[in-house]
Amino acid sequence: MARQINSIFIVDEDLCYGCGACIAVCPIDVLILDDRLAVVDEEKCSHCEHCIPACPVFALSIKGVQD
Ligand code: SF4
Ligand code: SF4
Numbered sequence: 001m002a003r004q005i006n007s008i009f010i011v012d013e014d015l016c017y018g019c020g021a022c023i024a025v026c027p028i029d030v031l032i033l034d035d036r037l038a039v040v041d042e043e044k045c046s047h048c049e050h051c052i053p054a055c056p057v058f059a060l061s062i063k064g065v066q067d
Contacts, residue, residue, distance in 0.1 A: 002046075007062050009045045011038045015059035022051035022060055 018036030027050060030041040038059070052060045 004047045004062060006065050007047060008065055009040055009042055009047060009062050010060070011040055012059040012061070013037060015057045016055075017057065019056065021054045021056065025054045026051050 016036075016038050018033055018038065020033055020038075022038050023031045023033055027048065028044065028046060030044045030046075031051065032039050032041075047062055049062065052062070054060075
């Protein structure tokens with residue numbers, strides 16, 4: 001799937017508590033856990049959105065860079 005142009009995948013660091021649910025569902029393994037925080041390799045993220053509903057605290061989103 002193509003990445004969404006002019007958008008970036010974001011982890012809200014204030015909300016994420018490191019449960020790892022998003023990491024388990026990412027089909028291309030671009031999320032890692034670093035000191036109880038999910039960290040994305042954004043340039044490799046496909047913006048597929050599979051992980052977004054997996055987060056219990058709604059910490060994941062894809063935002064337009066011009067927002
Ligand atoms: S949007 Fe898709 S590719 Fe990007 S981190 Fe989430 S599951 Fe992985
Ligand atoms: S699912 Fe949400 S709370 Fe859990 S590690 Fe991922 S971003 Fe953080």
